[in-house]
Amino acid sequence: MNNTFNLRRFGCYARKEFRENWKAYALFPIVILVIQLGAIYQICRPLQDPVYYKQLKAGYMLLPYPSLILSSGITLWLASSFNFRYFATSQQSLPMLTLPVSAFERFSFAWIMAIPISLLLVYLLWHFSWGIATPIIKVLYPKVYVEYHKYHTIGDYQTVFVFVYSAAFMLGTVVLGRLSFVKTIGIAVGVFFMLYIFQKIALNTLISDVTEIVSPPFPGPTFLSIRTTSKELIQPISTLEAPYKIWWYYCLPVALWAITYLKIKEKEI
Numbered sequence: 447m448n449n450t451f452n453l454r455r456f457g458c459y460a461r462k463e464f465r466e467n468w469k470a471y472a473l474f475p476i477v478i479l480v481i482q483l484g485a486i487y488q489i490c491r492p493l494q495d496p497v498y499y500k501q502l503k504a505g506y507m508l509l510p511y512p513s514l515i516l517s518s519g520i521t522l523w524l525a526s527s528f529n530f531r532y533f534a535t536s537q538q539s540l541p542m543l544t545l546p547v548s549a550f551e552r553f554s555f556a557w558i559m560a561i562p563i564s565l566l567l568v569y570l571l572w573h574f575s576w577g578i579a580t581p582i583i584k585v586l587y588p589k590v591y592v593e594y595h596k597y598h599t600i601g602d603y604q605t606v607f608v609f610v611y612s613a614a615f616m617l618g619t620v621v622l623g624r625l626s627f628v629k630t631i632g633i634a635v636g637v638f639f640m641l642y643i644f645q646k647i648a649l650n651t652l653i654s655d656v657t658e659i660v661s662p663p664f665p666g667p668t669f670l671s672i673r674t675t676s677k678e679l680i681q682p683i684s685t686l687e688a689p690y691k692i693w694w695y696y697c698l699p700v701a702l703w704a705i706t707y708l709k710i711k712e713k714e715i
Contacts, residue, residue: 451550459547460555470528471559478521478568482575485513493587508583508592514572515607518565522612525564527627529556530619533710553707560612605695613702620709 464471489508493499533556580592611634618630 450548451554452548455547456551456555459551463555474521474525474564475567475571477524478517478571479575481517481520482513482572485516486510486575486579489513490583490587493590499587499589502589504589505591506587506589508590510572510576510592510594513576514568517572518568519607519611521564521568522560522608523615523627525560526612526615527619527630529560530616530706531626533620533706533713549707549710553710557616557703560616561609609699610694610702613699613706617702617706617709620706620713 489510489512493502533552576592576594583590583592614634615627615630618633619626622629
């Protein structure tokens, strides 16, 4: 099969996928709502303490935006694993013979379902769930004010959390096959742990009195944050900071998507 993209053929393939997997796709909104309700419960949990609530001043602010990032990340991880699950083995199934499509068309459909469609669905259900929860919260806790326009608490991690991790789950599903979701989580934790240890060893070699690395190995508010024995917090401004963030935010997701596509091509008949 060549790598061309035919819109009519792509539409037929999309209809076939929706017809065969509509139950699984219908389950995703339920999963998103459960994540949202869990996040809302956790955000409001401190308010359930009468002593804590009594000490609050009027105008206490709740921020719904972190729950949007949390549900976006988890949903995209699950959607990436689900939509790329068929690529784990060589495509020799009867449906692929009756409706031949190129690897690029199949990759495009899986990517569209895993990223833009999932993000749109999460955003709509986030508004829906908080639209219902906000009046209830205000009735139960009159001191609380729900602020929808405060995004600064997420900072620089949201792109890595959503796009890099979801791309890793796509690649993990294609390469690792069975139980790829769990395997990908394990590999990701192991890689970041090793990066953290390597970074700590390198810093201890360069700076003798380093006691703590404030930033994890993936990008934070600064290129690097360390604490010395004198309790001094060092946040050096480096000329490498911009390339460092560009790599994590933009280059790495695209690189993982490209590698995933090449792996799919390898498995094609």
